[in-house]
Amino acid sequence: MFSYADKLRAVELYFKYGKKASRVVQELGYPSTRQLRRWARIIQAGGVLPESVPRKPRYTSEQKRAAVEHYLNHGCCQAFTRRSLGYPSDWLLNRWLDELHPGKRRLISVVQNHHAPFDTEVKRQAVRELCTRSESAREVAQKVGVRREVLYKWKNELIGDEAYRSMRKNKDPSFQEERDTLLDEVARLQQQIRRQQMELDILKKAEELIKKDPGISVQSLTNREKTQVADAFRNTCSLTELLSILQLARSSYFYHRAALFAADKYAEVRTVLVEVFNSNYRCYGYRRLHAMLRYEGMRLSEKVVRRLMAEEQLVVSRSRRRRYSSYCGEIGPAPDNLLARDFTAGAPNQKWLTDITEFQLPSGKVWLSPVVDCFDGKVVSWSVGTRLDAELANTMLDGAISTLKPGERPVIHSDRGGHYRWPGWLTRVNAAGLIRSMSRKGCSPDNAACEGFFGRLKTEMYYGREWSGITLDSFMLHLDAYIRWYNERRIKLSLGAVSPAMYRQQLGIR
Incomplete structure (x- = not known):
């Protein structure tokens, strides 16, 4: 059933995941947990996994020949042979007869039918x-x-x-008439049974082809769906009978059949749609995909885009996870909330938002600390690390300060985490002339724009993906590539369906 390489792979994952057999079975789809533990015990004992186990025949060739000879020499009675020898079954004995004495079983079965009991x-x-x-x-x-x-x-x-x-x-006419009436009634009942069986087969085929729910009726099918079902039965039933059961006009059948076999006018659109969806972290909904298609010169309605997404199974994954909190308690006076949930800005570098979020991976944890500009949502600076320390926040702040022009003194808003109250952070803020602002205690909506960025990032890049076997360094490279794509290529409908970098380029801002 399984190759030797498949067995070794399963055992390696079993030890890698801390002897969690159910997790290995869930990932590979094989074998059973009991079989996996047995393979692991063989490996630990220093043995070698058997590549295949040859099946031992139940009966030897001598036993096979003895049963056939007993059957032929004792009246060709299967029951007597089975009682005398204790084996085999009638089916197995017939197979042995066909193998050793071809043609004998057919002649013998005719004789035995003479003595078979009848009800x-x-x-x-x-x-x-x-x-x-x-x-x-x-x-x-x-x-x-x-x-x-x-x-x-x-x-x-x-x-x-x-x-x-x-x-x-x-030869009484009344007798013949009654007989003909009964025969006609039998024919009518047989026709009715055949029609009901065909209706049942049609509904089963509709569930299989069109993915309809169980319990549907013919009346609930559209004409195009009825046409698909009729085509599936064209080789076994007449078209007239099928259309009568489906309650479909002949002209409607040929109209929808021609439409089904016609060339797909959206074939090119489907290819571009799938390519755009896959190249953008599979996170674009129908509105963003509609905007991207317009850039490609393909003008379609949003309803058509939604229908094509459903047919191509382009689904954006959604998940809810526990959020990381960096609140360490009140360790000193906190500045006022200067933004008051007003996350709009008339120019870059007027209002900055910052926070820290956590990513849990099978190989460990990774933290991200960004600075988001309220003007267009651009991530001005960010730092990624495997340790939640002062260096993570300070490095991010140094990178953001380096982008400021002379005279720019933005408000930097954060929550009440301890990273934004440490001496190193306060020294850098004061030296650059930044204005501090903090959310109220335990009130995440006060920093909603930054929290929204984290939600989009995790939904589009982190959730719904398999990260087992990915090292922390490799994940940090993935995270860095996503943020660069977010700034330079990911379109935002609030900016006119362009990315933050393109938006600034249109305004002549560098």
Whole structure:
């Protein structure tokens, strides 16, 4: 079932994940937790995993030949052979007969059918066919699997000879009329059963093809969906019968069939849509994708973009995670909240926002400390590290201060975390002439614009992705690349569907 390399890979992940078998099975999809632990015990004991286990035959060739010879030499009775030897089953014995003595089983089965027991209902049905037959009695007997004499014996036991002759020779018109009426009723019931079976098959096919919920009816299907179902049954049923069951006009069927097989006029749009979605961290909704398509010269309505996204299964992943808090308690007087939740600015470097967020990975933790400009949401400076210390915040602040022009003294707003009250931070703020502003205690909406940046970052780059096997250094490179893409390429509808860098370039700001 599994190759030797697959087994070694599973055992390596088992020890790597701290002997958590369920996690390995969830990631690889194989094997069972019990089988994985057994492989691990073999490896720990210094053994070698078996590549494959040959299946041992249940019966030897001598036992096979002995059973066949006993069957042929003792009246060709399967039950007697099975009771005498204790093996095999009837199916296995028949297979051995076909293998060692081809053609014997067919001749023997005909003889055994003569002695096979028949239920009373089977006898009644056979006699009924004998009395109303249109072919010879020998042909009726062959269908049942008995001799002609046995068939007539059943007839004498059940109805007698006199009743049989009256049924066969009765030429009374009323009898013939009643017989024809019954035959017509049987044909009508068979047609009704066939129609109901077709309706059931159609509904099952609709659930499979169109992904409809169980319990649907034919009336709930659209004409295009009915056309798809009808095409699936064209090889087994007539078109007239299918359209009658589906309650679909013939003209509507051919109209929708031509539309289904016509060339997709959105084929090029689909390709560009998927490429834009995948190249932008799979985070763009239909509004941003609609704006990007307009840049490409493709003018479509937002409804068409939403429909194409649904057909191509372009879904933005969403998740909620616990947020990191850097609040360490009141260690000194805090400045007033100067922004008062007004995160708008008329020019760059007037209002800055900062905070720290945490990323939990299988290999450890990473922290990000950015400075966000309220003018256009650009990340002015950022620092990424594996330690939550003063250097993380101070390095970010030094990078932001280096971008200021002479005379610029922005307000830098933060929460009440201890990173923004340490002496190193305060010294840098005072030396650059920055104006401090802090949120109220435990009130994250006071820094909503920065929190929104963290939410977009984690939704688009972090959540919904598999980070197992990624080192901390590699993740920090991913994070740095995302922020650069966020500044230079990610479009914002509030800026007119352009990125912060493009927006500043349009305004002539450097």
